[in-house]
Amino acid sequence: MRDWTRQKTERATRMDAAAPFADGKVVAADNATDMLRRVIKSGDRVCLEGDNQKQADFLASCLAQVDPADIHDLHIVQSGLVLPEHLDLFRLGIAKKLDFSYSGPQSGAIARALDQGKIELGAIHTYIELFARYYVDLTPNVALIAGVCADRDGNLYTGPNTEDTPTIVEATAYKSGVVIAQVNKIVDKVPRVDIPGDQIDFVVEAPRPFYVEPLFTRDPGAVTDSQILMAMIALKGIYAEYRPKRLNHGIGFATAAIELLLPTYGEKLGLRGEVATHWALNPHPTLIPAIESGWVEQIHCFGSEVGMDRYMSARPDVYFTGKDGTLRSNRLMCQNAGLYACDMFIGSTLQIDLAGNSSTVTPDRIAGFGGAPNMGSDAHGRRHVSDAWLKAGREAAGGAGPLVRGRKLVVQMVETFGEGMKPAFVEELDSLALARKLNMELAPVMIFGDDVTHIVTEEGIANLLLCRNADDVEQAIRGVAGYTPVGMARDRAKVEALRQRGVIRRPEDLGVDPMEANRNLLAARSIRDLVTWSDGLYSPPSKFRNW
Amino acid sequence: MRDWTRQKTERATRMDAAAPFADGKVVAADNATDMLRRVIKSGDRVCLEGDNQKQADFLASCLAQVDPADIHDLHIVQSGLVLPEHLDLFRLGIAKKLDFSYSGPQSGAIARALDQGKIELGAIHTYIELFARYYVDLTPNVALIAGVCADRDGNLYTGPNTEDTPTIVEATAYKSGVVIAQVNKIVDKVPRVDIPGDQIDFVVEAPRPFYVEPLFTRDPGAVTDSQILMAMIALKGIYAEYRPKRLNHGIGFATAAIELLLPTYGEKLGLRGEVATHWALNPHPTLIPAIESGWVEQIHCFGSEVGMDRYMSARPDVYFTGKDGTLRSNRLMCQNAGLYACDMFIGSTLQIDLAGNSSTVTPDRIAGFGGAPNMGSDAHGRRHVSDAWLKAGREAAGGAGPLVRGRKLVVQMVETFGEGMKPAFVEELDSLALARKLNMELAPVMIFGDDVTHIVTEEGIANLLLCRNADDVEQAIRGVAGYTPVGMARDRAKVEALRQRGVIRRPEDLGVDPMEANRNLLAARSIRDLVTWSDGLYSPPSKFRNW
Known part of the structure; x- marks a missing residue:
């Protein structure tokens, strides 16, 4: 006779043993x-x-x-x-x-x-x-x-x-x-x-x-001109093209720059109410100017952010809050929202290879994945349509049709050279060396190339949806990889052909003027500006205060 | 000055208006x-x-x-x-x-x-x-x-x-x-x-x-020899080959037959403890014999099932229950488990086309999707490996490698002719006609062909993972479509070549004897047998009682 209640008995035994230490x-x-x-x-x-x-x-x-x-x-x-x-x-x-x-x-x-x-x-x-x-x-x-x-x-x-x-x-x-x-x-x-x-x-x-830990606070003061250029390219070449209304932003400075450009450059492009109205997002302080400017309908959050609580309590039409007035976050719900209800994930990475696989692993550091593989993957179980989703799917399929599913926009933003002038584009991800060292059967890849739809660098956009084979993908990536060795090894004729096909788009193809890409475009240029935008409701952590 | 608390005010107004009708x-x-x-x-x-x-x-x-x-x-x-x-x-x-x-x-x-x-x-x-x-x-x-x-x-x-x-x-x-x-x-x-x-x-x-509504009760008395044959084919050709430990079963009779064969044919194949130990599953009464025979470690449920409550309360090592002793189900958690933690989804459908797309829509009926598109899709965000998952992914890729992801096994079981002798295999899904009629931009397809890994009929298994192009897929599907028009139109030479490559496997290729496929193999042959297996704990709904 098998005991089918072993776990309940075990639990009771443990609870009894612990009881003397509790009131x-x-x-x-x-x-x-x-x-x-x-x-x-x-x-x-x-x-x-x-x-x-x-x-x-x-x-x-x-x-x-x-x-x-x-x-x-x-x-x-x-x-x-x-x-x-x-x-x-x-x-x-x-x-x-x-x-x-x-x-x-x-x-x-x-x-x-x-x-x-x-x-x-x-x-x-x-x-x-x-x-x-x-x-x-x-x-x-x-x-x-x-x-x-x-x-x-x-x-x-x-x-x-x-x-x-x-x-x-x-x-x-x-x-x-x-x-x-x-x-x-x-x-x-x-x-x-x-x-x-x-x-x-x-x-x-x-x-x-x-x-x-305050993980999602990005000081506008640290946003570079190069990130502003990438943000302009993304707004003109992706937001304005696909019009994704439901989306998630990663936590890097490039997406923070987009947030800070919404009320300025985004407004100029006429995108308010047309894009980025519903979010699955951590409480990014850099989104405050866009919220205050009427861009945002609703945000569901994975977690909170130090200093944002009073602001969110005062904005319950936007954020999920309880009857007590404070934020209700929930990572599972928000990750599910990112997977199934969002039209776009846009975030940064450390390394991208020639197939578009990306990773944040270095030989000495295993940072883990967090939510990126989920947010940045196309949900094959999705069955509701949106214009943004269908447009992406049809570009990938080369046409429309009742059996042509849409695609989630999965955009990777990366400066061609990262910290310490390390090239972001590589022939082989460091992740593979780590997999060999630790005998892993699957290398720790953050987002696989087959889910990536666009790569944005300061050199332009590579639209992988329009690529028709592995060679297209490789040259499209080389074509935006700048002066990295990967970029230098491009086949210039092929890259030019890809540009003619609209697979690669340069700032000038988009009508983006790199001369405009400077900090004057930011809706807030400092943490203090964010406090002002929030009407004093945002209380930044002390390490972000320099006044 | 924008009102940011419109929803809270609106809520208060409504609550006040309703108050007179409440104590x-x-x-x-x-x-x-x-x-x-x-x-x-x-x-x-x-x-x-x-x-x-x-x-x-x-x-x-x-x-x-x-x-x-x-x-x-x-x-x-x-x-x-x-x-x-x-x-x-x-x-x-x-x-x-x-x-x-x-x-x-x-x-x-x-x-x-x-x-x-x-x-x-x-x-x-x-x-x-x-x-x-x-x-x-x-x-x-x-x-x-x-x-x-x-x-x-x-x-x-x-x-x-x-x-x-x-x-x-x-x-x-x-x-x-x-x-x-x-x-x-x-x-x-x-x-x-x-x-x-x-x-x-x-x-x-x-x-x-x-x-x-009792939705998941399948009377073993209604399981046919043809379904038993398909169940044997699936057990020998899929369970024994890939050894999926974590899985979900759909609600049809074919998977009920598998459940009823685990303690008999499955035992003979030596699969106990090797497959199907952890489940995301509704409380199928037909799984009782396998549970009682020691096949099952743990089950998480989407919902409950009429008549199963007392049985589940008595088996808390297997089912999730509260301190009060009754089942705790949760559709979101279980769907997430099916998406990300299961190695296999196996279920039935009504129609399959030549690309492996499947649908339960008919011109007059829109049954909706339920959980199938989610359970039956490959989660690109999955990053943990299992033997079953890697084997499937490597078959699809034609080899192993640190960048070769696994694949979820998505198995469709279907008799070549369904109810009213309607062919299950079709040149075009009825779903497409419906999409045209209702001007839908995406036809209501249950599971798209690119996520299906195997199709099982009474004629054998088509392994779509081993197909290398659309023609392979079409002939693999025709090759198991029996005497339906789709099956009759097969290219015999190509189908034979696919069989040589192991893409198609017939019962005889698997060592499955169709003569053995009869009701004697079922661990329970009636609802009453299930009650006996459950030691009287299962109380079937009255419409399933004929004693």
Whole structure:
């Protein structure tokens, strides 16, 4: 007779063992490590909430204090591995296997740990893919999450950074797992209930607020003329051509420049209300001038951004907010929106090869994928049409027809030479060397060339939709790769032929004057300008204040 | 000075107007129509929860009672349009525009209403695509949802049929919309909180329990020898070859036959533990014998199934359940699991053309897509590998390599002649005629040929991964199309060459003996057998009981 309730029994045993360290659901910070010792078993799958921004950092430090003799071989399944404590778990032998999405500041440390065999790598996922596996074969046994406050029944207010929390909690709580939340404060009544107490087993008031990183703040003061030129090229050659209304922007300076040009150059092109009205987007401060100028109908956010909370609370017609007035973000919902409801993804990358494959991996750094592979892929399951989507699909197919699907616009913006004058265009991605070194069966490619529709550099646009074979693609890419070795090795006749076909478009072909491309075009030229645009509602993090 | 809080003000006005018809959050059934009159305005986007199974049928009938002079031009945004009341809204002039996913029993009525101009069609979506748009450009102003019970604070227990509810509520509640729930019972304390009361504005105790349809119950007694043969072919030629561990099955009899063969023929092939261990699946009663025989590790469900609740509650190691013991389903999570975490989708269709495009549309019926376009599409954003996925991708690419992505196995099972001896293989899908008639820019195709990897008929398997051009695909399809006109028009020499290349595999090539393909192979031959396998825990709906 098979026992079909092993997980429920196991859960009850753990909860009983932890009970002495709790007062109902409330666990004192001093007892947190002891409680974790009772709740977590060697070999468990543990999600130690590390989102793109918000970190369950106190619980991470508690977990790092357990004795590896007691708890070892944990399988960490979490989207972000960004704190030193996260790496400590592997260094100390508490954790062994890792499935994740994004590493950011720990990308160097992860590369070293993998190389030294300290981490057994499951896989690097795009966010929504990892979330999917929470419900199939990577269901957490224990989830350690973070919120702003909770009541004594465990009702949780996540605050504006809801991010991954509901997705993690649902997978864990409904599969007989244990959910533990660190909160900044235990209160009598939460401002709103983002997660019902039914799904939370323990709450710990952490000695300090959870860590959250401002990741999406780009100082307009640091936008270069070259980025402004690329933004003008994109606005004239892509926004004005395809008119994508629903879209996502990546987090680089090139897309920040587009945001800052909407109320100026975009207005001149007559695009207000015609493009970029509905967004799946992090709360980019650089979008404030466009919002205030009436460009934006609605924005759904993956997470929040430090300093933007008061502004978003004052703009509930644009942002998703709760009855308490603060932002509601949700990474799963927003990633799904990016995949299925957006006509365009436009973002930056580090390296592009001759087939249009792109990567942010360097030999020493594995930054992970985050959301890019999802946002930047064409959803074959999409069945609703839009003009932008159909136009892209028809360019790719060479014509219209009832069986001709549309295509998502996937635009990569890249300056031909990146940081330290490293060429962005390469014969082989660094990612391939890494794959060989770590014996990976699939190289960590951010976006594969077959999903990329346009590459924008300061030299112009390569429209890969109009390419008809691999040679077209290669010469189209060489044709916008500037003075990089890849660009220099172009076949000039072929590139000129591609230009005649409209595959390559130069600034002059678009009527974009590079002389105009300067900071006078920006709707805001400093963080302070953004504060002014926001009517004082935007409160930039101190590191961005120089006044 | 622009008003940025128009939606919050509008919401407050509506809530105030509705307040006289409520006692706190509780609205008496007799007051429901009056309350809706105050809450809903002409032109609103309304989600009248119609899921694949669960229906907010009482609220639908209340809404159908409002005066079209007061409320008209509603834009209905809901996944299922399956009740006569849903159509009434359009017939009466209360609703005008429609964005939906699935129509099931109303597929004929929808086709007629579209033809007569009674419905302005937004689009037919796959589920997760419509959910995505809830967060971008189809956010509901009002959501009318259904749950099992609620307390007076609005805390909602959805019961096993959670389905779309959390996704609808989140989009509406956090964008200043109004959420109204019909429940079977208002109680002092709900068994578990699936949706916090904070997100629910009004609850109505309906005069009868919400309607729910058993959609996934297939009587083993109705499985034919031909379906058993196809199931054997699939098990030997696909399951045993690719070893997909994570998968989804469609709802047809052919996949039900596979489920019923796992403990018999599958066991003989030595596949237990090697395939089909983790599922994104509705609670198919026909999977009970495989579960009881130890084949299945874990199942996440889109929704529930009438009669399966007690069985699932007793098998929490397999199914996702709450602390109260009942199933937790979630369509968005499960669709995401099917898209990103599954190695295989296998299901049936009605028509397949010479490029492998498939459709369930007939000239008179628009059944919608449901989840198939999503489950049956290759996620280009996937970055984790599995053996099954890599093998499929390498077959398509003609080799391995660090830049060779895998492919999801997308298998279409179809008998060469369907109901009424209608050929399943056609030169042109009926869907195209419909697109012409309704001036649709994209024909309603369920799964496009470029995502299909295998077609299984009683004549054998066509492996489209190994096809190298459109002619290969056409002849591979003709080569398994039997005695249909499409099959008869095959080029015999080319088909034989494809067989030599392993593109086409006949039962004899696989060592499958059609003489063995009979009902003796089924692990359960009747609904009653399923009850026995379940140890009496499965309680089939009365229409499936003949004892």
